[in-house]
Amino acid sequence: xxxxxxxxxxxLVEWGLGLRGQPFAWGxxxxxxxxxxxLALCFGRDVAPQIGAPWDTARKAMLRLRRxxxxxxxxxxxxTRTSLPFARAGDIVIADEPAEGIGQxxxxxxxxxxxxxxxxxxxxxxIVGLENVPADAVVYSLWEIPGEExxxxxxx
Numbered sequence: 600x601x602x603x604x605x606x607x608x609x610x611l612v613e614w615g616l617g618l619r620g621q622p623f624a625w626g627x628x629x630x631x632x633x634x635x636x637x638l639a640l641c642f643g644r645d646v647a648p649q650i651g652a653p654w655d656t657a658r659k660a661m662l663r664l665r666r667x668x669x670x671x672x673x674x675x676x677x678x679t680r681t682s683l684p685f686a687r688a689g690d691i692v693i694a695d696e697p698a699e700g701i702g703q704x705x706x707x708x709x710x711x712x713x714x715x716x717x718x719x720x721x722x723x724x725x726i727v728g729l730e731n732v733p734a735d736a737v738v739y740s741l742w743e744i745p746g747e748e749x750x751x752x753x754x755x
Contacts, residue, residue, distance in 0.1 A: 601744040607641040608688055614640055615708065615716045621724040625660055626653030630706035630718045631669060634691045637708040637716070638741065641689050646744060647672040669693060669706060670737065678739040683729070686712065686738045694736035707732055 604610070614637070621628050632653055638646045650667045654660040670693055674680075678691070686692060692707040692715060707715040707727075715732055718724045 600746070601642055601644075603641045603689065603742060604643050610640045611637060611689060611708070612710055615710050615726065618716065618724045619726050623718055623720045623723045625657060626655050628718050628724050629660060631660065631664060633708055633716060633718055633724070634669065634706045637689070638691065641741075642744065646676050646741070670739070673739040673741065676741060676744050678741040681738045681740060683732060683734060683736050683738055686715075687740065688712075689741075691739045691741070692732060692736045693739065694733040707736070709738070 618628065623629065626632055635645065635647060650663060650672065654663055673691060686709045688709055688711050690709040692709060694705050707717045709715055710726065713729045715727050716724065717727055
């Protein structure tokens with residue numbers, strides 16, 4: 600079993616604050632990439648390597664995420680679903696894609712109970728409050744990955 604690193608919280612907050620204000624870029628600062636990188640920081644490795652290398656266009660992102668739906672990848676590694684009032688630091692929050700279309704905030708990283716890291720093509724990477732996350736969003740908590748052995752230097 601792989602558990603979150605001991606210093607996951609400080610790494611996550613430092614990383615999130617460091618990204619604030621960065622421009623939107625597919626495969627670097629889009630919301631799906633931010634979620635994947637946040638979990639890699641927490642666990643010390645990519646938890647969804649099957650998704651493959653980062654994309655560099657909206658079309659490539661859509662094709663890859665249709666093939667590997669984000670929520671299915673989280674559930675595959677043992678993430679549990681809950682609702683927004685129960686979001687904790689390190690959780691991944693998935694909302695329906697806004698009507699404006701792809702490139703808008705729909706995946707958020709919970710930095711604490713009221714602060715979320717998100718990205719949009721218009722505003723880039725931002726830290727937003729709970730009021731900016733759709734109330735019907737689904738929260739995925741992942742604290743350990745069952746059934747995998749911890750190699751030296753991984754996890755913990």
